[in-house]
Amino acid sequence: xxTKNILTFLAIVMLIxxxxxxxxxxxxxxxxxxxxxxxxTGAEPTTTLKSSATGQAVSETIKEINIxxxxxxxxxxxVAINKGDKVRLRITSKxxxxxxxxxxxxxxxxxxxxxxxxxxxxxxxNPGSYDYYCxxxxxxxxxxxxxxxxxx
Numbered sequence: 001x002x003t004k005n006i007l008t009f010l011a012i013v014m015l016i017x018x019x020x021x022x023x024x025x026x027x028x029x030x031x032x033x034x035x036x037x038x039x040x041t042g043a044e045p046t047t048t049l050k051s052s053a054t055g056q057a058v059s060e061t062i063k064e065i066n067i068x069x070x071x072x073x074x075x076x077x078x079v080a081i082n083k084g085d086k087v088r089l090r091i092t093s094k095x096x097x098x099x100x101x102x103x104x105x106x107x108x109x110x111x112x113x114x115x116x117x118x119x120x121x122x123x124x125x126n127p128g129s130y131d132y133y134c135x136x137x138x139x140x141x142x143x144x145x146x147x148x149x150x151x152x
Contacts, residue, residue, distance in 0.1 A: 062086045062121075069098035069112065069134060072141025080150045081124050089120040101135035102149060104128070111136050124151040 063085045068075040069092070081087055091100050093112040100120070101108040109118040134145035 062088050064088045064090060067091045067100065067147070068094050069096070069100070069145065070094040071096040071139060072134075072144050074145065074147045077147045078150065079147065080152060082152050083124055083127050085124045085151075087122055087124055090117055091120065092117045096138050097136055098134045098138055098145065099136040100132055102130050102132040104130040105149075108135060127151045 063081055065076070065079055065081075065087065067079070067089060089100075089107075091109055091112060093114050093116060095114055097111055097113050099109050099111050100118075102120075105122060107120045107122060109120060112118050128151055130149040130151070132147050132149055134142060138145070
């Protein structure tokens with residue numbers, strides 16, 4: 001009888017663990033479910049949102065941009081996006097500790113250590129040119145770490 005109870009308990013624990021591993025993560029604020037990216041084809045990731053008006057799922061494209069910081073620059077000095085784009089900036093550091101600040105959009109990553117990634121997401125609502133720069137003092141060439149984000 002004792003062995004049967006133990007086996008039943010173990011079966012329940014395994015079932016709970018398997019169910020948890022297969023569940024989708026949702027953001028409590030927006031109900032966003034990220035379905036992934038197709039990096040090998042260069043396709044932009046698609047995010048599925050639940051419309052509050054209709055309750056139906058709708059797909060939305062997020063423009064993903066990779067910016068790599070290194071001593072003393074960025075791999076992209078100018079980034080162009082369109083007004084209305086949903087944007088995800090994936091910012092990594094190849095060498096040195098850096099950060100990115102875009103004052104005109106009120107965005108900042110804080111410190112990014114080598115090999116680390118920080119993500120900034122926003123909607124490009126206002127056309128214009130927005131300067132970004134390294135906001136972590138990183139050495140003699142720190143002041144040359146600048147770039148521009150252009151919303152067309």
